[in-house]
Every structure is written in structure tokens, then in C-alpha cells.
Amino acid sequence: MTTTIAAQSTPSATGYTLVDADPNELNITANVRTGVDITAAPEFIASITELGVRQAVLAVRRADGTLAVHDGQRRVLAAREAGLASIPVMVRDQTTDERAAGIERITEQINLNDQREGLTKGQHAAGVAELRDLGLSVQKVATALHVPKSYVEKAGRAGRSERARQQLDDRQLTLEGAAILADLEDAAQAEPWITNAIEKIFENRYGFEYRLATLQRKLDERADTRVAAADHIARGFTLLHDEPSTSEGEWFSLADLRTADGSAVPADAPEQAPHLWHVHVHETGAIWVDKATREQVAEDDIDFDTEGDDDAEAYDELRHANTVEKVPAWSYEFFLHHDNRAAAGLELAPERIAAVGDASDDDAQDGLTPAQRKAARAEAERIEDERAERRKVKALNRAGATATEARRTFLTGLLSRKDVPKNATKWIVTVLATHGDVFTESKCGERYADIMGSPLREAAQKADSATVARAEVLLLARVLTAFEARLTGPQDAKDYWRFSSKHYRGMVGIDRYLTFLADSGHTLTPVEQAAIGNITVDDAYAAVDDDA
Structure with a gap:
């Protein structure tokens, strides 16, 4: 027109x-x-x-x-x-x-x-x-x-999503959270289960951003395992992101199976028919490798005093720290789905038959004596308990890492203020009277620098030119970042949810620290609640696992 x-x-x-x-x-x-x-x-x-x-x-x-x-x-x-x-x-x-x-x-x-x-x-x-x-x-x-x-x-990123834009306007998400939501919606186009996970998150009435960030972390972990399993996938194996339960008869490990003649299944059987097997990859810690050859290096063979100094000479026959790097260590376990068992030509082990049978049936056709049957069921229970515990630890550690990011973001905002929250000075005096040793924590200075954006050594100079109110904020920053160092430890650990006794890794005073943050406006996550005994670890697991 x-x-x-x-x-x-x-x-x-x-x-x-x-x-x-x-x-x-x-x-x-x-x-x-x-x-x-x-x-x-x-x-x-x-x-x-x-x-x-x-x-x-x-x-x-x-x-x-x-x-x-x-x-x-x-x-x-x-x-x-x-x-x-x-x-x-x-x-x-x-x-x-x-x-x-x-x-x-x-x-x-x-x-x-x-x-x-x-x-x-x-x-x-x-x-x-x-x-x-x-x-x-x-x-x-x-x-x-x-x-x-x-x-x-x-x-x-956030602007691509209508829902993220609406959440921004409704003040339900920060810009960071809205960006994560948009990224998750993009990922859901390839993996529809993510859409259901997002919906479950918004069915809750609180903690949207924390839960979205935890879901994003789960996707990042899956991407890492895909890289770790790339060779196996190329050979025809199907990747299992989550460790399966072997107690329901749907999945079987090598130990659950026998060959047609009743022998143990060879360890290389999955390699002979990779299209029938699934591989589960999980991180078991970290190892040191040579940067050039990628060969593993024993930690005791590294001179860590040379770290960051290319000109330094390593002691005796030790390796220079700059020639190695720490990488995740991966474990690979193979599982067979029950639909593939016949094609693989494998039978159930007697112990497996006993484990899934009626515990009161002493005449089960498994060829075992009652004592052997009892032992088989106990062993199956132990293995399943271990698998369940690994799933729980993985979920809680993931949630712990996300909670740490959210908590430190809150600290950065809190400590950028011109004055301290109400009763902060009284809290400082009270907590230091009991936990004055908190300033000796490893990584104490690093946590201060990370959160405040400047080295601890500059704190005195900043205090000299600050107002009295701002100087109190700097004092509060020194105390809070020291407790943050105590909470996550020298390795920046994610498992501070483990013990509500408050003595895990010497975590005394952590309850007072997190309670102060909550009183100052920080919403405690389930793992933080568990760390100070407000809820049980199982309750925390139920909360974070529900989102998955």
C-alpha cells in the first residue's frame, strides 16, 4: 500500500x-x-x-x-x-x-x-x-x-526466547538467568527431555535461576562425557549419560552375565559387538598429563615450585610444572540392555538369577546353595547401593557447584554496597570471638580477590581512603570471604553438603556464615541447607534430583 x-x-x-x-x-x-x-x-x-x-x-x-x-x-x-x-x-x-x-x-x-x-x-x-x-x-x-x-x-542470548523476555519483564529472572533459559530452549530442540525439565523447574515457586543453572551444568557435563566417549561412540557403542540401575532386570553389567557354556563373559566381549552394548562414562577424579604427548605423569614426579616460571629449573629429575596439566580421569563401564541379550548370546549368571528371585524361595533354579543365594543377593544389594550413592553424589556435587557460583555472585553484590547490612558489625564481633582462626584458611586471599575484584594486599589502602561505612564493608568482606574459603576448602570443593555436623574438613562456623547470608537476602539452596543441618542430605538430593 x-x-x-x-x-x-x-x-x-x-x-x-x-x-x-x-x-x-x-x-x-x-x-x-x-x-x-x-x-x-x-x-x-x-x-x-x-x-x-x-x-x-x-x-x-x-x-x-x-x-x-x-x-x-x-x-x-x-x-x-x-x-x-x-x-x-x-x-x-x-x-x-x-x-x-x-x-x-x-x-x-x-x-x-x-x-x-x-x-x-x-x-x-x-x-x-x-x-x-x-x-x-x-x-x-x-x-x-x-x-x-x-x-x-x-x-x-536472552532476547531469542519469548519466555526468557517475559521472565525478564516479570523480574523472575536476571539477565544471566534469562540467557541460560534461552540456551536451554535451544538445546531442547535436539534433546526434547530438556523441555520437560524446564517445565518442572517453573512448577516450583522459587529458585528458578539456580535450578536453570544446575540444569545447564548437567548439559555441560554431558557434553564433556560425549568428548570422553568419542572413540567408543565412533566404534558403535551407545553412550549412557546416567548410570543405570541393574536391580530391575532392564540393564546388565558384565558380571551379571555368562556365556552359553556358563563361563564368565570376557572383558573384551563388548568390543566384539559394540552395536549391542552401551557405555557409561563417569569422571573419577583428575590426573596429570604431559602437555605435548598427553601421557600420564605421576604427581610425585612434578616440581610444583616451578609453576608459572618458565626459567626455573626443576629439582633433580622432577618434571617442570609448566610441562604438565591436570585433566579429568574417566572410567568406562559397559552395560547390555535386556532387549539385546539374546542377540549377544549371553545368559544370566546364577548369582544374577538369585538376586532378582524371591528372597524366600530356597528352591530357585539357579544351582546355588541357600548360603550362596543369600550371599549373591547381598552382593547385588551392595552394588546397587554403590550405584545409587554415585548418582546421589553426582547430583549433589553438580548442585553444590551451581550454589557456589550463585553465592559468590550474591557476595559480590552485597560487598559492593556503601554500608553493611543491619547487625553486621555485631555479627562480626560475635563470630570472630569463636572462629578467629578463619583467617588462616587456605585460599583465603584468593577468595577475597575473586569476590572483591582486587588483591587482599590492597584492602588497607582502600580502607585509608574510604568512608567509615565503606571501611566496615571492607572488614565484612574480609570475614565473609574467609568463611567462603573455609566452606569450599583449598580445592574449591563442591561437596560441602556432606556433613551437617559442621566438622567436615573443619567446617566449624559455616552455619553462622550461611545463616548471615540468608539474613542478608541470599536464598539458601538445598545443598547449603544440608551443609548447616536445616535439612537432611537425602532431602537435599530429593530437591535437586527432582529437577533432573
Whole structure:
């Protein structure tokens, strides 16, 4: 449709021409501000009705003659409500480069709207995502919109998702959480189970962001195991991300099976028919490897005093620390699904038959004596308990790592304040009277630097130039980061959920630390609740496993 133009002036030096145009014929669909309800602004409509549009709308003329509004969406909508036949519009021709035109439109709309009523967070993120889709780099978007690169990176991800944008506008998620949600929705296109996991998270009434981050961590772990299992997958094995239970008769380990003649199944049997077998890969710790050859190196053979110093000479026959790196150690276990057992030509071991049989049936056809049958069932129970414990530890450690990230983000915000929370000074005096040794914790200085963004050695200088209130914040930072070091230990451990006795790894005082954070606005996660004995470890596991 061609817009009717009642009057036209001479083009200005900027390339714009002032025209009178029918507001009903202006195109406002291509606008970063969405869902505008102009009827919610009756005073604005009344003003437009009485005085008309006093500030010209900005628009570009497309190749088909239509005018696309770049700035003035609310004025156009109000003019339509007021029944105006024409309004002033500054028009320029659209450039031939559609990509450049799109970039120009979005940046102009975002910048102009931010200077006036302002876009919602969701609308702003949608605009950033559109700019990224048009091929602009993070740096160029940041420059065009006058925002940090970190904001562009997250908003560009969050803006792709309608749900993430809505959660942003409803203040249910931060920009970081909205970005994670958008990433998970993208991943769900290839793995539909993720959609169900997301829905379960939002069925809860709290902790959306923490649970989304934990789910994202689970996906990251799965990606790592896919890399670790790449050779096996290439040979035809199917990867099992979660360790299966062998107590229900659906999955069997090598020990559960026998060959046709009753012999133990050879360890290399899965390699002979990989298409029939599944492999489960799980991390068992860490090892040191040579950076060049990738061969394993014994930790005792490394001179760690040379770390970070290429010119240093390793002691005696030890290895220079810079020639090695720590990598995950992986364990591989093979399982056969019951649907594949016949094709594999394998039978159940007598002990396996005994384990799944009726515990009161002493005449079971397994060829075992009652004592052997009892022992077989006990052994099967022990193995299943071990598998269940590994699943629990894995889930809780994953949740513990996510909780640590969230807690340290909260600490960074808390300690950026100009003054301390109420009763903070009283808490400091009380807790140090009992736990003054907290400043001797390993990694104490590192935790301070991580959270405060500056080395501990600069704290005194900062205090000298700070106000009294800010100096109290610096003191609080010293205490809180020391307790954070005690909570996660020298290895930045994820398993601080283990003992509510508060003496695991000497974790005395942790209950007071986490309780203070909760009183200051931090929502304790299930693993943190378990660490201080507010809930049991099993309750924490039930909470974090439910999301999975």
C-alpha cells in the first residue's frame, strides 16, 4: 500500500523530508517496542486530540512506497485513537542495504526509546538479539547502544526466547538467568527431555535461576562425557549419560552375565559387538598429563615450585610444572540392555538369577546353595547401593557447584554496597570471638580477590581512603570471604553438603556464615541447607534430583 502524502517540503541536509501522512497508513510493526497498549495512557491521547502531534514522527520510505516508523510509535497509536487524518512525519529513503537498514532501525529505536519512556528489559534484549542475528559483533553492538560487552553477550542470548523476555519483564529472572533459559530452549530442540525439565523447574515457586543453572551444568557435563566417549561412540557403542540401575532386570553389567557354556563373559566381549552394548562414562577424579604427548605423569614426579616460571629449573629429575596439566580421569563401564541379550548370546549368571528371585524361595533354579543365594543377593544389594550413592553424589556435587557460583555472585553484590547490612558489625564481633582462626584458611586471599575484584594486599589502602561505612564493608568482606574459603576448602570443593555436623574438613562456623547470608537476602539452596543441618542430605538430593 502506498502512503498518501498531503504536503511535502524540501529535503533537509540530513536527508529527511517533512510530510503530512495518515497515521493509519504508517507501518509500525517493525519496532523493538512490542505490545504497547496506548489506551492505558488516556492523558497522552487527550493531549494528542487537543494539540495534535507536535513532534514529527521519524520514518523511512521503503521500496514499495510504504513508510516504516523508526521513532514515534506511541504518537502514531495515539493519533489513530484520536481520529487524526494526518500527522507530521520526517521521511527519508531507506538504504538499499537491507542489513544495514535493519541495524540502523533497531539501534535508532533502542537509543531513542531509552532516552524517553524506555523499553522493557525483554524488549531491549530482543533488539540486541536482532542486531546479533543481523551479523553485528558483540563489540559493535556494545558501541552502537553504549552498553557493556557483557550485557550484549547475555542479552543477545536472552532476547531469542519469548519466555526468557517475559521472565525478564516479570523480574523472575536476571539477565544471566534469562540467557541460560534461552540456551536451554535451544538445546531442547535436539534433546526434547530438556523441555520437560524446564517445565518442572517453573512448577516450583522459587529458585528458578539456580535450578536453570544446575540444569545447564548437567548439559555441560554431558557434553564433556560425549568428548570422553568419542572413540567408543565412533566404534558403535551407545553412550549412557546416567548410570543405570541393574536391580530391575532392564540393564546388565558384565558380571551379571555368562556365556552359553556358563563361563564368565570376557572383558573384551563388548568390543566384539559394540552395536549391542552401551557405555557409561563417569569422571573419577583428575590426573596429570604431559602437555605435548598427553601421557600420564605421576604427581610425585612434578616440581610444583616451578609453576608459572618458565626459567626455573626443576629439582633433580622432577618434571617442570609448566610441562604438565591436570585433566579429568574417566572410567568406562559397559552395560547390555535386556532387549539385546539374546542377540549377544549371553545368559544370566546364577548369582544374577538369585538376586532378582524371591528372597524366600530356597528352591530357585539357579544351582546355588541357600548360603550362596543369600550371599549373591547381598552382593547385588551392595552394588546397587554403590550405584545409587554415585548418582546421589553426582547430583549433589553438580548442585553444590551451581550454589557456589550463585553465592559468590550474591557476595559480590552485597560487598559492593556503601554500608553493611543491619547487625553486621555485631555479627562480626560475635563470630570472630569463636572462629578467629578463619583467617588462616587456605585460599583465603584468593577468595577475597575473586569476590572483591582486587588483591587482599590492597584492602588497607582502600580502607585509608574510604568512608567509615565503606571501611566496615571492607572488614565484612574480609570475614565473609574467609568463611567462603573455609566452606569450599583449598580445592574449591563442591561437596560441602556432606556433613551437617559442621566438622567436615573443619567446617566449624559455616552455619553462622550461611545463616548471615540468608539474613542478608541470599536464598539458601538445598545443598547449603544440608551443609548447616536445616535439612537432611537425602532431602537435599530429593530437591535437586527432582529437577533432573
